[in-house]
Amino acid sequence: MLRRVKTLLAALIVLCALAVAAAYLPVPYLVASPGLALNTLGDNSEGDPVIHIEGTEEYRHDGGLSMVTVQYAGGPDARLNILSVIGAWLSPTQAVLPEAALFPPDRSIEDVTESQTLAMDDSQTTATAAAFNELGIDYGLRPLVAGVEKGAPADGELEQGDVILEVDGEPVEDKTEAAERVGDRDPGDRVELTVDRAEEKGADETALELTTEEGDEGNAVIGIMIADDPDFPFEVEFQVGDIGGPSAGMMFALGIMDRLDPDGLTGGEQVAGTGTIDTEGKVGGVSGVAQKMVSARDLGAEYFLVAEESCAQTFESAAAGDLEVFKVAELSDAVRALKAIKTGEGLSDLPRCEPGQAG
Structure with a gap:
């Protein structure tokens, strides 16, 4: 009997050790958390304007048109353990996704980083074109x-x-x-x-x-x-630091338009948003909207503009507070929303995301 007890205790110790070891084994998952929020009408952390226009008169206004981001933990070279992943899964402000969603197995980390950098550069060019098209500026x-x-x-x-x-x-x-x-x-x-x-x-x-x-x-x-x-007839410069991806395109375009408008677009209100943009002003869907809404809330934004294609994600954010969320399909929709926010007229008529809407 004593031998059986000793065997059972040894087995339990081994099982516990294996369970503890398994809990700290790296797993191929990423954790998405609310990231940086950057006001395109203001300055970056080094005191440089996020958007600066040379070759024509530009204006600076109060208020905010903030791009919001997602930060990721994990990856092929820094994998998380299962305990960290479970904790993130239980968090109301984080999300868990497969590692392959950001790091496909056939691409290196360097390739992904370069791709994200190029996407950011392209988004700045297309945002400039979209803003100029909306303003009727020839190029x-x-x-x-x-x-x-x-x-x-x-x-x-x-x-x-x-x-x-x-x-x-x-x-x-x-x-x-x-x-x-x-x-x-x-x-x-x-x-x-x-x-x-x-x-x-x-x-x-x-x-x-x-x-x-x-x-x-x-x-x-x-x-x-x-x-x-x-x-372009004049130069638009961006200073956003080490941020990649195309999802700030819409907010870049609005920031450029505000810089060129003597009266500004926001009336001093704090607005955040996310969505890609093409040269014709079409706003495209993005990922991580729930986490971006938390970043917007923490920034103090009262209004949030989101691509129509990403509407469904807005209902995943239980921690976004009392943000008023408006959906946009075109840059002109975003401009219309800002006019209503600025004047306080027509807010109730602006399109909002509905539960169950595809996105």
């Missing part, structure tokens, strides 16, 4: 080399970031015209390009002559991807 487009196919005629000759100025000695104004000019010949024919190369690459204008090859549709190609790069 041009330049055909930009967005990628070069390996082994193609352009490989080793053109570089990502080159702006195509001329094709066969004739100026081109956008990506469509550049592609048509290059393709207006038989495969195997020569094409002359003049490109504007970034100063850090050692030159300004560079002349090239390439031999085309046959593309998938039988047309003449040189193996490049071309994008329209906006040529």
